[in-house]
Amino acid sequence: MAIALRTLDDGAWISVDDSRRVSVSDVWTLSRGVFCECEPAYVLLEGFFGTGVEGSVVVADTVGQCLECGTRDSIDRLPVGRIVDGEFKAYSPEAVQSTLESDAGRQA
Amino acid sequence: MPSDVEQWKDELYGTDIRAEIERFAEEGWDAIPDDEHDAWFERFKWYGLYHQRAGQESYFMMRIGPPGGVLEPGQFREIVEIADDFSRGPAENPVFGNGWIDVTTRQAIQLHWIRLEDVPEIFDRLESVGLSTVQACGDSWRNIVGCPVAGKDKHEHVDADALATDLHDTFKRNEAHSNLPRKWKVSVTGCDEGCGQGDINDLAFEPAEKEIDGETVTGYNIRVGGGLSRNEPRFARDIDVFATPEQAVDVAGGISALFRDNGDRENRYNARIKFLMDEWGPEKFRETLQEEFVDFELHTAGEDLRESYSYNAGEADGKHDHVGVHGQPDGNYYVGLNVLVGRIGVDEAYDLADAADEYGSGEVRLTQRQNIVFTDVPEENVDNLRSEDVLEHYSPDPHPFQRGSIACTGTEFCSLSIVETKNRQVRYARWLVDNVELPDGVENFHVHLSGCTASCAQPQIADVSLRGMKTRKDGEPVEALDIGLGGGLGEDPQFAAWIAERVPADEVPGAIANLLENFEEARDSETQSFREFVAERDDEELADLIEPEETDYDDPFMHNTKRTWYPYAEEDDLDESPAPARSDGTPIPSDD
Incomplete structure (x- = not known):
């Protein structure tokens, strides 16, 4: 089943099937090297500028800032949730994340 | 590839949205198909309705934009009555209670907790006093800002209210300019204090004079491409054009059409005209405007008044806002009242509407510093106005921090x-x-x-x-x-x-x-x-x-106040949200 994915309201949300499921302004925990050298890095997401599906994983292109070292940068393909039996299950921002390496299945 | 938003706008946008809003209002929130929420909420913005954030589904912010912030006698009171009747949420704000109006930095008013089912009645009531929410949000001509005391100001060089009203009348509900690549913010300044804040707008008219055929003509210099958002602030750039008051609407139409035809419709983050100005620069911009979008010879820029600009300027001299009691050219006074963070509770708003009627002309004007101004107060009424209880809080002489x-x-x-x-x-x-x-x-x-x-x-x-x-x-x-x-x-x-x-x-x-x-x-x-x-x-x-x-x-x-359905609710967890709700405010169960 096709999933409708898009960013909304100036990048404030990722909408999954017309429901606002992932919000900016959460602090995501990222493993070292993914964003900066902090271990782990606590990164505030300030805006989404793209989203897509890699297999069953929903990923976001986003802009964030590390709360410890202050690095501000974009993040490509941050996993923000999974599609399970056609339903979106959001990942917890508190769980340590890496970005996806594969570049298959991208959409803007 | 055009964005989803562009595709939705291609399918239906502009004044056609009104009938759909009325249909949904009649049938209720559930009538909006689940898989069309994003498209409809994007379109509703054109009519000044912005779906509130997650946890507040089915509730809308409504924005009402009077050009130049001028609310004629009776209009402010009608907005207060609408807020009283329809702008009440499921929980109280600890500072402001439940029921208020917000004065914005673009001289508009915002109401919250509006239910779709109430929108047609609100539209009717606004229209009955000559107000509208048309194009208050969305990809089009937003509320036109300008000198809030235009026509009443000793510092006036050219009548900003006349042009702001002309632009409003020309470009609201105008099919050729209804669907722009992105929002379009226009400012008209007529005074020597710079209170239109043109520098931070997409299109700015600034007071100037120029010698044309041996005569000194007062009019406007034009700047384009200002804006503050997305960590990419820009001041509007001088495109070396002077417009007489008679030419101003045509020049504005040409620039709006240039943006319509050349703005980036594939990437909304690159769509504002400030990015086109980055790419082209003012010279190419002027050339394209002249060659393709106006059918008369543009004048080069005239002599401006920027040297005396003091509004929001942070310098030691000059007027920084409109708060206080100030003389009008006709011998009456305008009285600027401080509204802390722009929010006025409904009960106090009634008192303010009464005071504007009793001591002034009943006109209430909105400023870009989120304050309000009563105009046409005769000298003999000033002291009585100042002694009104409601002016203790909404003061013409507030502490500088407020x-x-x-x-x-x-x-x-x-x-x-x-x-x-x-x-x-x-x-x-x-x-x-x-x-x-x-x-x-x-x-x-x-x-x-x-x-x-x-x-x-x-x-x-x-x-x-x-x-x-x-x-x-x-x-x-x-x-x-x-x-x-x-x-x-x-x-x-x-x-x-x-x-x-x-x-x-x-x-x-x-x-x-x-x-x-x-x-x-x-x-x-x-x-x-x-x-x-x-x-x-x-x-x-x-x-x-x-x-x-x-x-x-x-x-x-x-x-994390964003992780709540409402930051001040006793049970504030998103799971405790009473939204979405029916027209009577009762929650709609998720499996309903």
């Missing part, structure tokens, strides 16, 4: 904001009034708090700029603010530099107190303005003057 405070909507309702803003800014202002002595000679001190980089509170043009952030404190993520210094408009506008980042929100009042103490100690003389003081120092020196610290200021909003 007078200088601006705040955006924040996480209370907004999807983009990172932090709570309005209640926090009220608490900041009160704490500063009680605890901090302003240095001698400082009568204006502007603190603008914006919840995110969208910059709706115009943070980059304040003495102290505050922008929503997060940090970690005692191992926990907490709401925080970046602190910027040195911004202001005027002849040579300057954006604030972000000097201290990620300051925990409860340490910001202490930081401002210490900054002011350090300013008083280190400044050259009592006549040196804060902006001048900041301009003399580099970022490192300035960072040493900001010493964030905890004080007895207490901040109840340090947690």
Whole structure:
């Protein structure tokens, strides 16, 4: 089943099937090297500028800032949730994340 | 490839949306197909309806945009009555209660907790007094801002109200300009104080004069491409065009059409005209305008009045806002009242409407500093007006910390904001009034708090700029603010530099107190303005003057207010949300 994915309201949300499921302004925990050298890095997401599906994983292109070292940068393909039996299950921002390496299945 | 938004707009946009809103209102919230929510909520913006954030589904913010902020007699009262009847939420705000109006930085009014089912009646009532929500949001001509005391001002050079009204009448509900690549913000300034704030708008008309055929003509110089959002602030650029009042609407139409045809419709983040101006520069912009979008020879720019601009300029001399009692050219007075963070409770709003009727002409005007102005107050009424109880709170003579405070909507309702803003800014202002002595000679001190980089509170043009952030404190993520210094408009506008980042929100009042103490100690003389003081120092020196610290200021909003359905509800967890709700306010179960 096709999933409708898009960013909304100036990048404030990722909408999954017309429901606002992932919000900016959460602090995501990222493993070292993914964003900066902090271990782990606590990164505030300030805006989404793209989203897509890699297999069953929903990923976001986003802009964030590390709360410890202050690095501000974009993040490509941050996993923000999974599609399970056609339903979106959001990942917890508190769980340590890496970005996806594969570049298959991208959409803007 | 055009974005989803462009595809939705291609299918249906502009005035055709009205019938669909009425249909959904008649049938109820559930009538909007689940898989069409995103498309409809994007379209509703064109009619001034913005779906509130997650946890508040089925409730809308409604924006009403009177050109130049001018609410004619009776219009303010009708808005208050509408707020009283329809703008009530399922929980109270601890500072403002339940039922209020918000005056915005673009001279509009916003109402919250509006239900779709009530919208047709609200539209009818607004139209009965000559008001509308058309194009208050969405990709089109937004509310046209300008001198809020146009026609009543001793500083007036050219009548900004006449042009703002002409532009409003021409470009609202105008099919050729209904669907632009992005929002389109226009400002008309007519005075020598610069209170239209043209520099931060997509299109700015600024007072000027020019010798044409041996005669001096008053009119407007044109600037294009200003804006504050997305960490990409720009001041509007001079395109070397002077327009007579008779040409101004045609020039505006040409520039709007140029944007319509050349703006980026594939990438919404690159769509504002400021990015087209980055790419083209003012010369190519002018050439294209001349060759393709106007059918008369454009005049080169005239002599402007920017040297005397004082509004929001942060300099020691000149009028910085419209607060206070000021003479009109006809011998009457206009009285500017301070509205802390722009929010007026319904009961007090009725009192203000009564006072405007009793002592003035009943006209209420809105300013870009979130304040209101009563016009046409005869001299013999001024003292009686000032003695009204409601003016104790909405004062023509407020403390500078209250007078200088601006705040955006924040996480209370907004999807983009990172932090709570309005209640926090009220608490900041009160704490500063009680605890901090302003240095001698400082009568204006502007603190603008914006919840995110969208910059709706115009943070980059304040003495102290505050922008929503997060940090970690005692191992926990907490709401925080970046602190910027040195911004202001005027002849040579300057954006604030972000000097201290990620300051925990409860340490910001202490930081401002210490900054002011350090300013008083280190400044050259009592006549040196804060902006001048900041301009003399580099970022490192300035960072040493900001010493964030905890004080007895207490901040109840340090947690993640965005993770609540409403930050002030007793049970604030998203799972406790009563939304979406039916027209009577009862929650609609998720499996309904």
